Amino acid sequence: MANLAQAGHNQSNCALHGYLGNQDSECGSQHALSVLLVEDNPADADLCQLYLREAFGLNLDVFHVTCLAQAERLVEQQRIDVTLLDLGLPDSSGVSSVVRLQSQAPDVPIVVLTGTSDTQLGVDVIRKKAQEFCPKQSLNADVLMQSIRHAMERHRLQTQYSRVLETSPDGIVVVDRNQRLLYINQSGAKLLQLSVPDDIGKRCPPRLLPSGRTAELVLPQARMAEVRTADLDWDQAPATLIAYHDITDRKEAEHKLQQMVRVDQLTGLFSRSHFFEHLDRLIAWAQREAATIALLFIDLDRFKYINDTLGHQAGDYLLQQVGERIRQNTRASDFVARLGGDEFALVYTGMEQPGDAAYMAEKLIDRFRAPIDIHGSQVGIGLSIGISTYPHCGRDAQTLYSGADTAMYQAKAQGQNHYHFFSEALQEQVELRLSHEQAVRRVVQDKRLSLVYQPQINVQTGQAVSIEALLRWPDDDSLGLSPAQFIPIMEDTGLIEQVGIWVVEQAAEQILALGHQIGRPIRVAVNVSMRQLYDERFFDQVTEVLRRTGLPADQLELELTESVLMDDPGRTRDTLEAFRRLGVSIAIDDFGTGYSSLSYLRRLPVNVLKIDRSFVVEIGHNPESESILHSLINLAGALGLRVVAEGVEHPHEHAFLRQAGCDELQGYHLCKPMSMANLTDWLHRQGDG
Incomplete structure (x- = not known):
């Protein structure tokens, strides 16, 4: 029986140390539990030591002293795991003994031995930093071992909580109902410029206290803090916990961002x-x-x-x-x-x-x-x-x-x-422009725009070799805007990118079907704006349209005005070169109205020059313009560029341009823009299909 009892004691001792996180692989590798017994009554002291031996066996060191002064000296000299403290000592009594000993050895948990079963006394001593109390009337080995275990575990948790508070980057403060400081951690002391322990017990400066549950406060040294409060009990008295989160860096960053915006x-x-x-x-x-x-x-x-x-x-x-x-x-x-x-x-x-x-x-x-x-x-x-x-x-x-x-x-x-x-006249223009903009947005949203097509005729064969796709306002809309009116609005509002790629897709599908009907491939020309050309997505979008529709790249021609090409030549060249590698041809529309030169255009991957109508209408009226036309056509031919004259409306213009060596003609004299159905019939009448 004695061996079984001793084994039980050893197991209990191992369990205690294991619970406290001090156990190695075997119980025998543990140091003995070191207990300080502060008791002036010899009988009570002997009884306690008896219960300690019964609970923990031989793996135990007990240091017995009879007064608090001896205890204070001993904890400075000896490692102590737990203290058993009687409250009726010759040199100290009551809860003051707890305060003194805890101040001397804050890392040692305390079990108070009371001579009464008064539970209120136990609560009072725990409030004064003791970890457990144990009435002597109910003392035995099991109770004593449980009390020690509870005291050491509670002390461990208190130490962890305290370490969390003390190492928190946020300032933590506790004040009572009179705004007196009960607690402040290191971050709080630094942030609020307070001193521990000098300011403990003093009233917290009102400027450091929030007026509500949450607030932003300006703290010493121009620091900013986000402050939150919560109610709690502190030593069984109402108190308020205040957390100060330093947001100075965030506020400075926000201010800098606002400055960048402003x-x-x-x-x-x-x-x-x-x-x-x-x-x-x-x-x-x-x-x-x-x-x-x-x-x-x-x-x-x-x-x-x-x-x-x-x-x-x-x-x-x-x-x-x-x-x-x-x-x-x-x-x-x-x-x-x-x-x-x-x-x-x-x-x-x-x-x-x-x-x-x-x-x-x-x-x-x-x-x-x-x-x-x-x-x-x-x-x-x-x-x-x-x-x-x-x-x-x-x-x-x-x-x-x-x-x-x-x-x-x-x-x-x-x-x-x-x-x-x-002026009032200008006001009317603004209102008209706003009205047109709303109409354009409505038509685009409802997908009511349509395409018409105008052939470009080879001067030598009279055959349509290319078809220009032209965007048109819906016929059933009473506003009847022309392309010169609604296309600039699309460019200003950013709608041109959405509409532009729709035009490419529609033209690709319809021109591919037209080629099948007439039995030969035919090229389609589509106008491209500056916004489209500078849109990083445009090249990929066109590539995807060609893949999805099956239209060969060499049957697509992109028309850009001279001013678009010259706005940012370096950027333009890279984009056009990508299209050239793809096989898409590039035409310069309205050539002659800008400020570029043929020598510069030679460095751009351009295939076609479209001479502006302003030169064509001068034929037969202005010899100087006719000379310029001859020069443009000859130089373009020398550079390997195909030349198309647009706006041809009279027979004498046709005859002059043919004699001058122009490659293709486009205009009302030859064919007006028409729907795809009418274009198909027109091509059949011309001998296609």
Whole structure:
């Protein structure tokens, strides 16, 4: 029986150490449990040691002292696993003994031995940092072992919780109902500039306390914190836990982002988005004060030429100097913004009469007569300024902006260095434009656009060798917009990319079917806008259309205007080269209306030149134009380019172009644009199929 009892004790001891996380592979490898017994009653001390031996067997070291002073000295000299503490000692009594010993050895759990069964006393001593209490009247080996186990486990958990709080990056503070500090962790002390333990027990400064459950507070050293609170019991008294999460870096990043949105990064002026926000506020102010304000929309003359000639870096520097010169010649109360590209805006406040805005426009134009030095080069730049006023031209930001924009284009049409006021006639144009834009969006959404086709005739054979696909407004729509009206709207609104690839797909499907009907392949030409050409998806979209429809790439021709090709030649060349490798041919439409030269075009992967109708109508009337036509046709032929003359409407034009060596002709004299069904019949009558 004794051996079984001893084995049970050893198992209990192993279980205790294993529960506390101190057990190695075998129980025998553990150090003995070290117990400090603080008891001045010899009988109680002997009984406790008896129960300890019964509970833990030989794997136990007991250090017995009779007063608190001896205990305080011993814990400094000896490793102790747990303390059994009597509350009635010669030099200390009650819960103060717990406080003193815990302060001396905070890492040692305490089991209080009480001479009474008063549970309230047990609660009080645990509140004072003890981990367990055990009434002497109910003491035995099992109770003592359970009390020690509970005390050591509770101490371990308390240590972990304390470590979590102390190592938390957030500031943690506990205050009572009178805002006195009960607890503060290291992060909290640093964040709030408080001291531990000096400030414990003192009132927390009101500026550091939130007014609600959540708040954002400005803390010492201009730190920002997101603060949350929660109610809790602290030593059985109501208290509030406050968590301070430092958001200073986040707030600084948000501020920088707002600044980037509000300020144009190139010029330091206000940005386009902030311009509209501030214009709304200025209009609200003008409405309250019955004041008048003017919006000056400023566009630079010749900027594109300067940017292309001197390079983008010089162009950026020029924009910076322009922004600074505008700012220097306006008042502090005026609002100046860069809207994008070479467009600027000035909101002129406190205006008494329209002449004030005209004076400001004249002043700016005059200041820009002096050239701007760009790294040693004297560059002249002009201004075109459109002016709209509140409340005469509009009562909201968008209307004022649209009016000033329209007026600016009127000023630009007059030449460099002009300004123009928005007028009632211009207002009508704006309203008409908005009406047309809504109609275009509706027609595109409803998929009501259609295609017609106009042949291009070989001069020598008279046979249609290519068909141009042309977009048309629906016949049943009373608005009856022409392509010259609705296509620019599509380009401005971004609808052209959606419609453009639809045109390619429809034309590819229909021209492939037409080829099968007439028994020979025929090429289809499709117009491409600048926005389509610069869209990174366009090449892949065209490739996918060819794959899906089965149309060979050499039966597709893309027509681009001369101005589109010359807007960004480097970027254009890369895109066109990709299409050339695919097998798609490239035609320059309206050639002669821009500023490119044949020598430059020689470096672009171009297959066809389409001579603009403005030259064709001069045949028989202007010998100089006829000479230019001869030269264009001869030079294009020398460069291996096919030449198509468009807009041929009279027999004498036909005869001249044939004699001049033009390859193909297109125009009403030969054939008008028609539906695919009518085109099929026309080709059959011409001998196809």
